Amino acid sequence: MNITIIGTGNMARGIASRFVSGGHDLTLVGRNPETTGALVKDLEQLRAGTKVTTQTLGETIQDEVVVLAVPYGAGLELAQSLGGQLDGKIVVDMANALNSTFSGLVTEPGTSAAETLAAALPRGAKVVKAFNTIFAGTLPAGNVAGQPLDVFIAGDDESANEVVAGLAKDGGLNPVKVGGLVRARELEAMLMLGIAAQQPLGYGFNSAWRLVGPA
Ligand SMILES: NC(=O)c1ccc[n+]([C@@H]2O[C@H](COP(=O)([O-])OP(=O)(O)OC[C@H]3O[C@@H](n4cnc5c(N)ncnc54)[C@H](OP(=O)(O)O)[C@@H]3O)[C@@H](O)[C@H]2O)c1
Numbered sequence: 001m002n003i004t005i006i007g008t009g010n011m012a013r014g015i016a017s018r019f020v021s022g023g024h025d026l027t028l029v030g031r032n033p034e035t036t037g038a039l040v041k042d043l044e045q046l047r048a049g050t051k052v053t054t055q056t057l058g059e060t061i062q063d064e065v066v067v068l069a070v071p072y073g074a075g076l077e078l079a080q081s082l083g084g085q086l087d088g089k090i091v092v093d094m095a096n097a098l099n100s101t102f103s104g105l106v107t108e109p110g111t112s113a114a115e116t117l118a119a120a121l122p123r124g125a126k127v128v129k130a131f132n133t134i135f136a137g138t139l140p141a142g143n144v145a146g147q148p149l150d151v152f153i154a155g156d157d158e159s160a161n162e163v164v165a166g167l168a169k170d171g172g173l174n175p176v177k178v179g180g181l182v183r184a185r186e187l188e189a190m191l192m193l194g195i196a197a198q199q200p201l202g203y204g205f206n207s208a209w210r211l212v213g214p215a
Pocket residue numbers: 006007008009010011012030031032035068069070071072074077094095096097098131132133134135136137191
């Protein structure tokens with residue numbers, strides 16, 4: 001599958017590396033040609049035969065899956081500027097609406113960044129919350145201490161959730177579907193809790209959430 005990723009920062013790099021490892025091709029949409037070019041080069045070296053194309057914001061998006069790897073506010077801006085283009089597509093949202101000191105979320109109680117994004121997009125856009133509980137630095141390896149990363153997935157369109165779960169699995173990750181988009185509220189809070197635990201545990205953002213089942 002060819003997947004479009006908007007953004008070329010830390011999360012874009014990490015998720016792109018998982019998708020490429022899983023045998024997928026990419027279209028990267030970046031604002032800075034140098035950063036984008038460097039990322040393309042690194043990704044193409046990751047797996048022989050990988051096809052990574054680039055395009056600029058505003059060009060027609062061809063792919064069925066569009067990953068927003070941009071800050072929360074930028075995602076809302078893109079919903080306005082690209083809205084019509086995202087109608088009918090699977091839109092993967094990983095945003096955590098952190099405040100300026102990373103000590104809390106700016107999202108109002110009783111909603112989530114993902115639900116706010118969905119409300120700003122055309123009704124046909126299938127928003128899937130995924131990857132937001134994972135620290136960017138753990139994605140290139142795809143595991144922590146030998147344990148594949150859990151990718152918690154929430155969305156109202158089950159077939160879209162399944163597509164995202166398949167992409168995570170292809171990339172060596174462990175998809176965990178947790179229900180409708182309303183569950184993004186807890187997933188975003190989970191990330192906040194994960195951040196709060198880093199300093200006391202001294203994990204340096206190299207840890208991961210893992211849901212362990214019975215033997
Ligand atoms: N970092 C983490 O560990 C982590 C973990 C879970 C979730 N997240 C979420 O993942 C998302 C990306 O985070 P990140 O750490 O990858 O951030 P980042 O490294 O700062 O990268 C952000 C990317 O978004 C682009 N961007 C910013 N504003 C934009 C706009 N208005 N229009 C288009 N592109 C724009 C930036 O482009 P320029 O380079 O041109 O500025 C950059 O490519 C955020 O929503 C964050 O909450 C991050």
